[in-house]
Amino acid sequence: MRHEAGVTSRLISVAIPAILASGPSDARAGETPEMMIKVGGGFAAAALSGQDFKVFASELKPGEECLSESPSAGDGGLPDLEGLIESGGKDVRDGAKPADFNGEKFVRISSFPGRHTLKFGLKKSVITINGEGSGYGHLILEAAGGSITFDKRTFRGRMELVASARDGLAVVNRIPIEDYLKGMLGSEMSHSWPLAALKAQAVAARSYAVHQRYFGGKCHYHVESSVIDQVYTGLQKEEISTIQAVADTAGEVLSYGGEPALALFHSCCGGQTRDIAEVFGKPVPYLKGRKCGFDSACPLFRWKRTVPLEKLGDALKKAGLLSGALDSVSIDERGRAVLNGSRKIRTDQLRRAVGYNAIPGGWFTVSSEVGQAVFSGRGSGHGVGMCQYGAKGMAEAGWDYRKILGYYFSGAELIRMY
Ligand SMILES: [Zn+2]
Secondary structure (H helix, E strand, O other): OOOEOOEOEEEOOOOOHHHHOOOOOOOOOOOOOEEEEEEEEEEOEEEEEEEEEEEEEEOOOOOOOOOOOOOOOOOOOOOOOOOOOOOOOEEOOOOOOEEEEOOEEEEEEEEEEEEEEEEEEEEOOEEEEOOEEOOOOEEEEEOHHHEEEEOOEEEEOEEEEEEEOOOEEEEEEEEEHHHHHHHHHHHHOOOOOOHHHHHHHHHHHHHHHHHHHHHOOOOOOOEEOOOOOOOOOHHHHOOHHHHHHHHHOOOEEEEEOOEEOOOOEEOEOOOEOEOHHHHHOOOOOOOOOOEOOOOOOOOOOEEEEEEEHHHHHHHHHHOOOOOOOOOOEEEOOOOOEEEOOOEEEOHHHHHHHHOOOOOOEOEEEEEEEOOEEEEEEEOEEOOEOEEHHHHHHHHHOOOOHHHHHHHHOOOOEEEEOO
């Protein structure tokens, strides 16, 4: 094993047990964990297309959105099978022998030979298929060839539909983590960038995904396919270079204190990454601010934006950050945004309220002039962890991915988890 500045690399065969107990659906040590990625939610209806669909239902009762700590074995407690889909699909109910999807028990309720677009809807907390009640609030869809199309995107693995009283119908992609990474890598970084940068990105994204899987605290998924977590649009973005970067680093994650690291990343820092405590309020030993001299090619290295105070005030009110009108906004010496001369909020709260496109980066100064807030900033994204443009610059300067990761996540350890 090679040792590079700031990061040690060692191979360990079993790294999961310490965190095994905390996951709702366990990965056995040494096996590739499955990720659950929410690719859409809040729907009244959703259409999914695929070949030779098989539909499975969870033993969770309609209205129960989350998995219990330890899913009970067997097929006891199944909801009433009345109202099961008969039309369109072949009702199999094959002895209610439960299928095991990553530790959760599902029973096959129907199959649809040939190519189909199934329309899923909601009737109270029960999911309907092509208008017929399924009797369940929690379905898994499997297709021949392992690809399912939803919302113009095609996904590997299985798709899960979850009926939530709060959020309507959610669509979740369940996929082995390595397959997930092949697709998401091309959404997060251009496939034409140097391989060392893509490999650093693959490890950071894998670490983040594993961290969220065990510690994210989400109800029926681990990450969302958005800038809140990691951008992911299915298999369209798979390229030779991104597949290679994932394969070359298979199973490698950053860890700290025996746990997967929260390996955050962002587009570019504008010359200096930020301490996570300054941005999100809580310190993390390996997420300190670091000078970054490699990202000057970033289009948003420096930027300026003007937002009408009224529009900014409305956004802040909507987010519950302000009650009255907004007359002024400034930045204090600790980097917090100051509203109307006294109310202090974090800049990431302001960005979230007004929109990440309106204010591209978390590091900025702001002044108010004749009804306008004038922002001058550097970098794109929250600025914490790995700077993607910086990683590109380092790779072009000959750094390998271990050295890049060691620089941005100083103190974390590179391990092989499976
Ligand atoms: Zn940078």
